[in-house]
Amino acid sequence: DAGVIQSPRHEVTEMGQEVTLRCKPISGHNSLFWYRQTMMRGLELLIYFNNNVPIDDSGMPEDRFSAKMPNASFSTLKIQPSEPRDSAVYFCAVDEQFFGPGTRLTVL
Amino acid sequence: SQQGEEDPQALSIQEGENATMNCSYKTSINNLQWYRQNSGRGLVHLILIRSNEREKHSGRLRVTLDTSKKSSSLLITASRAADTASYFCATDARGIQGAQKLVFGQGTRLTINP
Numbered sequence: 001d002a003g004v005i006q007s008p009r010h011e012v013t014e015m016g017q018e019v020t021l022r023c024k025p026i027s028g029h030n031s032l033f034w035y036r037q038t039m040m041r042g043l044e045l046l047i048y049f050n051n052n053v054p055i056d057d058s059g060m061p062e063d064r065f066s067a068k069m070p071n072a073s074f075s076t077l078k079i080q081p082s083e084p085r086d087s088a089v090y091f092c093a094v095d096e097q098f099f100g101p102g103t104r105l106t107v108l
Numbered sequence: 109s110q111q112g113e114e115d116p117q118a119l120s121i122q123e124g125e126n127a128t129m130n131c132s133y134k135t136s137i138n139n140l141q142w143y144r145q146n147s148g149r150g151l152v153h154l155i156l157i158r159s160n161e162r163e164k165h166s167g168r169l170r171v172t173l174d175t176s177k178k179s180s181s182l183l184i185t186a187s188r189a190a191d192t193a194s195y196f197c198a199t200d201a202r203g204i205q206g207a208q209k210l211v212f213g214q215g216t217r218l219t220i221n222p
Contacts, residue, residue, distance in 0.1 A: 004150075033209065043151075043196065043212035056209065091150060096141060096198070096210055099150040 004100035006092050012106045018080040021103045023092030024073060034067055034077050035091040037102070043091075049075065082107045113213050114197060120219040127184040129216040131197030132177075140173060141210070142182050143196045151196065154182075187220045194218070 005024040013019055025032050033048040047057040049069045057067070064083070069075040079086055084107045092100040115130045131140070139158045143151040157164045157173045157180065164171045170183040184191055194217050198210040 035212075042214045045209055045211070048209050093151075096156075096200070097153040099143075099152070101150045104148075 004092055004094055004098050006090075006100035006103050008103060009101065010104045010106075012108065013082055014108050015083055016081045017107075018078065019082045019086075019105060019107075021077040021079075021090050021092075021105070023075045023077075023100060025075065025092065025094045026098055027073065029094040029098070031095050032069060032075055033093045034075070035093065036088045037091065038088045046077070046090075079105075084108065114195070114216040116216060117214065118217040118219070120221060121187060123187060123189055123220050123222050125187055127187050127191070127218055127220075129182045129195050129218070131180045131182070131213055133180075133197075133199045134178065137175075137199045139200050140180050141198045141200075142169075142171060142180075143198060143212075145194045145196065145215070147193070154195075184218075189220050189222050192218060192220045 004026055007022045011019060031048060031050050034046040035043050036046055037043045044059055046059045047067045048055055052069045052072055065079055067077045077090060087105055087107050089102045089104050091102045113132050119127060121127055137159055139156055141156045142154045144154055145151045155164055155166050155169055155171050157171050159175055162173055168185045173180045180197060182195060194215040196212050196215045198212045200210060
């Protein structure tokens with residue numbers, strides 16, 4: 001098993017553009033989490049899924065953010081339109097033990 | 109908020125010395141976990157300690173938990189240069205439908221000097 005896979009690893013985009021971050025979780029785990037990490041705010045939970053169902057999205061900062069998990073092997077986090085303050089590293093994790101390598105997003 | 113708060117924010121020691129990092133939290137927990145993050149990388153789970161446990165060991169790592177003081181400590185013995193990283197504690201919060209979610213502290217930046 002290759003672990004949690006995230007793509008892209010780095011993304012640079014311009015303000016106003018749509019950004020889609022992807023996560024392929026480890027099979028056999030029921031919960032999937034999206035986190036955002038910045039120097040100022042540390043690690044913040046954005047949303048988590050249990051059995052592919054969104055359970056708690058209270059951490060999603062604005063309506064510009066949306067997340068889906070169409071099946072147990074894939075999840076996306078979308079930002080539309082993106083803003084410079086969205087620049088951060090976004091992590092996908094399964095359960096509480098397995099984190100992906102993260103996507104470093106820079107919005108210019 | 110159940111956010112854990114690490115102390116100190118930064119720690120610099122010589123290789124071979126022991127490193128101790130502390131974490132305090134605000135409300136009751138089921139368990140507390142410690143993670144390591146190397147620069148530019150994802151988080152690596154180190155150890156989980158349950159609320160009914162007081163101490164746990166894993167290799168050179170020793171974690172203690174004092175629920176009466178709502179605090180935990182992570183001790184790394186005989187530190188190595190490769191231990192240079194940020195260390196985070198995370199406390200659990202039971203979400204809707206039983207799914208567990210974590211609340212992370214701000215982390216301690218540990219530097220091991222050769």
